[in-house]
Amino acid sequence: MRVALMVTCINDALYPSTGQAVVRLLRRLGVEVEFPQAQTCCGQPMVNTGYLDEAVPVLRTFVDAFAGYDAVVTPSGSCAGSARHQHSIVAGRSGDEALQEAVAKLAPNVYELSEFLVDVLGVTDVGAYYPHRVTYHPTCHSLRMLGVGNRPQRLLEAVRGIRLVDLPGADQCCGFGGTFAVKNADTSIAMGADKARHIRETGAEIVVAGDNSCLTHIGGVLSRQRSGVRTVHLAEILASTEDSAVAEVTR
Amino acid sequence: MPDARTEILARVREALVGSAIDPVQTVAPRAATPVATRELVDLFAERVADYRAVVERCSAEDLEDRIAAALPAGQVIVPPGLSLRVPDAIVDDGTLTAAELDLIAAVVTEARVGIAETGTIVLDHTPDQGRRAISLVPDTHICIVREDQVVADVPEAIALLDPARPQTWISGPSATSDIELDRVEGVHGPRTLHVLITPPRDVTS
Amino acid sequence: MSGTFVGMPAFPEAAREALTDSQLRHNLAHATSTIRAKRAKVVAEVPDWEELRLAGAAVKERALLDLETQLVRLEETLTANGATVHWARDAAEANAIVAGIAKAHAATEVVKVKSMVTQEIGLNEALAEEGIAAWETDLAELIVQLGDDLPSHILVPAIHRNRAEIRDIFRSKMGAAGRPAPDDLTDEPAVLAAAAREHLREKFLRAKVGVSGANFAVAETGTLVVVESEGNGRMCLTLPEVLVSVVGIEKVVSRWEDLDPMLRLLPRSSTGERMNPYTSMWSGIAPGDGPQEVHVVLLDNGRTRALADEVGRQALRCIRCSACLNVCPVYERTGGHAYGSVYPGPIGAILNPLLKGVGHDEQTDSLPYASTLCGACFEVCPVRIDIPSVLVDQRAQVVDAHRGGVPKPEAMAMKGAAYVLGRSRRLSAVERLTGIGMRFARRFGPTAWTGARDLPDAPGESFRDWWLRTDGGRTDGGRNDDQKG
Numbered sequence: 001m002r003v004a005l006m007v008t009c010i011n012d013a014l015y016p017s018t019g020q021a022v023v024r025l026l027r028r029l030g031v032e033v034e035f036p037q038a039q040t041c042c043g044q045p046m047v048n049t050g051y052l053d054e055a056v057p058v059l060r061t062f063v064d065a066f067a068g069y070d071a072v073v074t075p076s077g078s079c080a081g082s083a084r085h086q087h088s089i090v091a092g093r094s095g096d097e098a099l100q101e102a103v104a105k106l107a108p109n110v111y112e113l114s115e116f117l118v119d120v121l122g123v124t125d126v127g128a129y130y131p132h133r134v135t136y137h138p139t140c141h142s143l144r145m146l147g148v149g150n151r152p153q154r155l156l157e158a159v160r161g162i163r164l165v166d167l168p169g170a171d172q173c174c175g176f177g178g179t180f181a182v183k184n185a186d187t188s189i190a191m192g193a194d195k196a197r198h199i200r201e202t203g204a205e206i207v208v209a210g211d212n213s214c215l216t217h218i219g220g221v222l223s224r225q226r227s228g229v230r231t232v233h234l235a236e237i238l239a240s241t242e243d244s245a246v247a248e249v250t251r
Numbered sequence: 252m253p254d255a256r257t258e259i260l261a262r263v264r265e266a267l268v269g270s271a272i273d274p275v276q277t278v279a280p281r282a283a284t285p286v287a288t289r290e291l292v293d294l295f296a297e298r299v300a301d302y303r304a305v306v307e308r309c310s311a312e313d314l315e316d317r318i319a320a321a322l323p324a325g326q327v328i329v330p331p332g333l334s335l336r337v338p339d340a341i342v343d344d345g346t347l348t349a350a351e352l353d354l355i356a357a358v359v360t361e362a363r364v365g366i367a368e369t370g371t372i373v374l375d376h377t378p379d380q381g382r383r384a385i386s387l388v389p390d391t392h393i394c395i396v397r398e399d400q401v402v403a404d405v406p407e408a409i410a411l412l413d414p415a416r417p418q419t420w421i422s423g424p425s426a427t428s429d430i431e432l433d434r435v436e437g438v439h440g441p442r443t444l445h446v447l448i449t450p451p452r453d454v455t456s
Numbered sequence: 457m458s459g460t461f462v463g464m465p466a467f468p469e470a471a472r473e474a475l476t477d478s479q480l481r482h483n484l485a486h487a488t489s490t491i492r493a494k495r496a497k498v499v500a501e502v503p504d505w506e507e508l509r510l511a512g513a514a515v516k517e518r519a520l521l522d523l524e525t526q527l528v529r530l531e532e533t534l535t536a537n538g539a540t541v542h543w544a545r546d547a548a549e550a551n552a553i554v555a556g557i558a559k560a561h562a563a564t565e566v567v568k569v570k571s572m573v574t575q576e577i578g579l580n581e582a583l584a585e586e587g588i589a590a591w592e593t594d595l596a597e598l599i600v601q602l603g604d605d606l607p608s609h610i611l612v613p614a615i616h617r618n619r620a621e622i623r624d625i626f627r628s629k630m631g632a633a634g635r636p637a638p639d640d641l642t643d644e645p646a647v648l649a650a651a652a653r654e655h656l657r658e659k660f661l662r663a664k665v666g667v668s669g670a671n672f673a674v675a676e677t678g679t680l681v682v683v684e685s686e687g688n689g690r691m692c693l694t695l696p697e698v699l700v701s702v703v704g705i706e707k708v709v710s711r712w713e714d715l716d717p718m719l720r721l722l723p724r725s726s727t728g729e730r731m732n733p734y735t736s737m738w739s740g741i742a743p744g745d746g747p748q749e750v751h752v753v754l755l756d757n758g759r760t761r762a763l764a765d766e767v768g769r770q771a772l773r774c775i776r777c778s779a780c781l782n783v784c785p786v787y788e789r790t791g792g793h794a795y796g797s798v799y800p801g802p803i804g805a806i807l808n809p810l811l812k813g814v815g816h817d818e819q820t821d822s823l824p825y826a827s828t829l830c831g832a833c834f835e836v837c838p839v840r841i842d843i844p845s846v847l848v849d850q851r852a853q854v855v856d857a858h859r860g861g862v863p864k865p866e867a868m869a870m871k872g873a874a875y876v877l878g879r880s881r882r883l884s885a886v887e888r889l890t891g892i893g894m895r896f897a898r899r900f901g902p903t904a905w906t907g908a909r910d911l912p913d914a915p916g917e918s919f920r921d922w923w924l925r926t927d928g929g930r931t932d933g934g935r936n937d938d939q940k941g
């Protein structure tokens with residue numbers, strides 16, 4: 001099985017540690033991912049803002065980069081959702097039948113990380129160790145667009161040392177919403193503030209989610225509130241082991 | 252300028268050019284409810300009571316006494332075809348105005364169908380139930396439902412009902428959720444709904 | 457990204473103002489969480505809820521895709537049942553028809569059942585111009601009308617008001633409109649409801665003309681259906697001599713039995729009840745029972761425009777249950793007024809642009825952006841309207857309507873992004889500037905992003921560069937997990 005890592009543009013530029021965690025985690029589980037250097041972005045920022053024509057060249061790049069892989073795994077529910085549900089719309093817009101065909105072939109092979117682990121690799125215990133009090137925020141796209149269900153929780157529950165605490169109002173959107181966060185900044189922040197309040201109520205040190213875009217927003221609010229709660233991507237918790245925990249403490 | 256009808260229909264036609272009608276006839280699933288009549292009636296009684304209606308079950312012989320006991324002070328009106336006698340009741344002849352009906356305290360009617368799953372009573376305003384206004388304006392509605400009129404769910408009721416007749420589906424007394432989305436009973440419709448469930452007419456002896 | 461975006465002013469500005477009203481936010485949070493819990497409980501009772509939703513969607517979809525036949529059939533059956541059918545292309549035509557009927561009976565007032573469509577066409581204002589008073593009789597509508605306010609919710613137009621505010625409105629305003637509120641009025645919901653009962657009763661008893669909408673219109677049988685709770689609907693539909701119902705052409709269902717899934721879906725989705733207290737059905741005139749003159753106004757007012765939109769068409773399936781409003785995290789915080797329409801919330805964010813068309817006014821163009829695309833609305837919609845997909849499609853239509861001419865900064869940013877993201881080489885070059893960009897953003901003072909949120913620290917190198925430098929971590933000696941700040 002040839003597996004490609006779709007790291008996503010935001011992880012590539014801002015959160016390389018998340019991509020590195022996926023590589024480490026999958027390597028530990030015996031999967032050597034490849035990183036197609038031609039990849040850029042899934043095109044979602046354009047599609048969700050209404051710029052379909054602008055998304056076409058981005059989609060072509062995406063298809064060129066990932067065609068031929070048996071599975072494309074990504075640490076983002078939102079980008080996986082974009083590939084699975086929106087690429088066909090963009091391809092339709094292009095009027096290019098070859099592109100439409102390529103998308104139809106590629107889309108079902110795109111997996112969000114927890115789906116890939118649970119459904120494709122069939123594991124829930126990935127051998128991780130993470131001695132922290134953690135609360136999980138299910139992101140909207142992973143929950144409702146992809147339907148990842150409780151896969152992330154099952155993976156987290158199997159982590160040694162972790163203390164998972166329930167997040168009140170967990171299924172409520174954090175208010176990020178891509179360009180919504182700037183177009184409707186006031187509403188976005190009001191939602192983020194409520195999410196941050198619920199997170200603080202749990203007494204967790206760490207809030208975990210499967211999407212760094214939502215975590216940027218949540219973390220931005222938490223940090224401004226000097227809450228002391230950190231945001232960590234699911235991949236990084238799952239990649240942690242006793243060795244890396246020691247490394248973290250001594251650093 | 253074409254008339255509105257012609258133009259709207261033309262716009263509709265144009266809007267749908269190239270769209271085929273979905274050939275799939277999806278059948279709505281049935282509501283899961285018990286089948287035995289006994290259980291159906293139990294469920295019906297329970298669900299009507301959930302709406303804070305008064306629900307009583309009684310034999311045919313007891314019916315008139317129960318009605319008498321349920322009647323508030325004041326005048327009572329009955330539809331012309333009510334199958335039992337209510338002493339001192341005004342029998343509606345269709346001439347009382349709304350304002351006159353407003354002076355009447357209670358109404359006694361029968362019903363067409365009871366729906367167990369939702370606790371709904373359907374009136375179709377035949378002579379045993381009367382015209383719509385008499386079961387609306389008085390503040391107390393005493394409604395007699397026979398056990399054999401209770402069906403399991405909405406699809407069964409729909410299949411039994413005659414669309415040509417005016418209908419009133421009643422689920423509990425008048426209520427509103429308009430203040431802070433909290434349900435409060437008692438606005439414009441009858442504030443007291445008193446349901447009497449009796450055995451089928453033909454098996455009583 | 458910053459600067460003026462397409463459709464920026466309207467919703468965002470209205471929302472900003474609403475967000476500062478802490479009483480409003482408290483009222484909304486309380487009301488929506490109450491109704492969400494009720495809905496969830498009664499929906500969980502139905503084991504085949506998903507199939508029921510499919511059936512409900514299919515009923516509406518079939519009628520819409522066959523609309524011409526269904527409308528003609530509805531006209532036939534209504535006429536055969538003794539009703540008079542009118543057609544109205546737009547609000548002005550519909551209002552003129554209703555006013556004409558009232559005037560023909562020398563009526564100076566009409567009693568109204570709560571109806572979205574008559575609000576959409578501004579019927580009350582149009583009647584007022586003709587010297588006819590239109591009395592709203594639904595409790596929430598009464599609160600809005602007396603308070604000279606605007607509706608903010610489909611089901612409960614006064615959802616933004618709490619009990620104390622309602623008491624104050626009743627105390628100060630009821631007298632001018634008829635029977636005043638009693639002196640000992642408290643803010644107990646039951647007491648407030650009783651005051652509304654007393655106030656409206658005299659209006660019901662004397663009204664000659666009733667005005668309603670309809671939740672459903674059955675083409676096969678010529679039956680109109682009104683779903684309600686308080687009994688004000690029954691009053692308006694039963695007591696007047698003349699009844700006029702304004703019905704959007706999308707309200708039609710083909711067959712009598714099509715009412716089944718709809719009547720099961722609507723109350724559970726709407727008020728969170730197994731069944732609403734009252735549902736009235738009438739097929740034209742019933743001799744000796746209720747109004748003996750019955751009119752039906754079939755209204756387009758943009759519906760055929762929406763019907764022509766292949767993606768957006770599904771919005772016409774809407775049965776106005778308001779479940780999508782109640783679960784919407786944006787609506788919960790901004791309330792309904794921010795949407796600038798009688799149709800607020802997620803459905804309003806798609807229905808308004810579909811009915812009116814985009815590219816004409818900023819307010820309408822801003823609505824498809826008033827969502828995070830979280831998908832909660834689609835999840836609860838009883839007729840499975842994929843609101844997020846329609847929102848995205850409407851956004852594309854907004855953008856397309858503004859193509860040509862001088863591009864807005866957002867359009868230039870998107871074009872720039874498309875250029876950069878079209879080739880990994882270009883992206884890689886830009887990524888090396890990320891750190892500078894972030895530092896710049898921080899120094900730049902409060903922007904849309906940084907007003908109340910911090911930015912993350914920029915990493916030393918991009919993932920892409922790390923992969924190249926370390927051969928995918930194989931030569932990295934384990935120092936690859938300490939990047940995150």
Ligand code: SF4
Pocket residue numbers: 610725773774775776777778779780781803833836837838839840841
């Ligand atoms: S869109 Fe769906 S959920 Fe929203 S009001 Fe309409 S029917 Fe209800």
